Amino acid sequence: MSALSTNHLLGIQNITSQDIKLILDTADSFKEVINRPIKKVPSLRDVTIANVFFENSTRTKISFELAEKRLSADVVNFSSSSSSVKKGETLIDTVNNILAMKVDMVVMRHPAPGAHQFLARHIDANIINAGDGTHEHPTQALLDAYSLRAELGDLTDKKIVIVGDILHSRVALSNIYCLQKMGAKVRVCGPPTLLPKYIGSLGVEVSNDLRESLEWCDAANMLRIQLERQEDKYFPSLREYSTQYGVTLPMLKSLKKEIVLMHPGPINRGVEITSEVADSDQSIILNQVENGVAARMAVLYLLANHK
């Protein structure tokens, strides 16, 4: 029997491929649990988890909260908009105050990349990264990998293209690490302005040609254009972006093979993908959401066991 190699899930970069396999295998069991008539198991009944969100989130927060509740953990929620952070409290003070109330695990989203690494050095609780700025979003990568494994089987030598706003995307970085650790070949595709300058150093292929990338791949992960993080103009208009880098149904049907389409949500319908594509058989967007709960249950369960 194996255990995770770490006390925290700070990023995919910090965990091993065995960890990833263990998490995905455990997620299989939890997927069965959430499809039972009674979708709840008592494993974490003596664990208290704080969801600390310094940035807005709907689906990640709901997904984590459901995962926690289905494991019978006690949950407290915290969002920065209604807290003392506005009064100038530091991150360590805020979290230590929460921990002083006997919290065992902290699920945190924070706009500063590396906030979780910093916190892990200073406090005594399991920390799970639910997104740190433009750095990592490990549970999203795990649920993406889990969904892909369900569709494609073993990911060794499978070809995955990540399309769109790589520059501002924590999902992209975590996905690249995760897929590479599982043996997949990864390519990023997007307009040159949205590709980081040294992205090739991660060992990924780089392309600006969507059509050719879709022909190459087994699955495409269409990232959301993060308008809220873009201070400058990276492309002339959304309309131009969607003509160059949006996937349409005729384009999808004209490919030589059937590919799997993913999107981490929320979708800008008509920008990254059209409505018909989002609702087509090849899209696994809603599977991703369901799998998100199972994957997060697996992470919480395995970390809670790691004391």
Next chain:
Amino acid sequence: MKRIILQYEQVDLILTRLAHQLVENHSDFSNTALLALQPRGTLLSQALLQKLKSLFNIEVNYGTLDTTFHRDDFRRSDKPLVPNEVNIDFDIEGKRIILIDDVLYTGRSIRAALDAVNDYGRPDSIELVTLINRKYRREVPIQPDYVGEEIDSRVDDYVKVDWEEKNCKVWIITDNT
């Protein structure tokens, strides 16, 4: 020290007896289902299913149950608890359930199994079959309904059931030697 306490021939006789006892109480098994506890109960239940098939030509609803998420030692032992596959493709509601495990000792895994079964519905009744009943160390008030063999053993002994088709043996392993 390792000592064999049951040879294949004895296990085979026991399985034949258990099959008869089950048929006595459940006749054609029309409203009964076998649930094997993962991981070790599955092997015993396969052998029992074969017996029921060969002796009485009865096909039984069969599933495997994993109790990992209901165990009471999560976060209390250093060993990670890794779940096994659950496979129940019938409705438990209103069924007569027979739980199957190879060794009954503290009774805690059966307690967890009783909780786990409830997640799938409310059965009419739940019974327990065990190949080996180790006495003197029950930690919860649970007793088997059908027993292969009663065994008196010391706390630091270990009872192991080796399932190898026609070569099944039950060992008692005494510590430190």
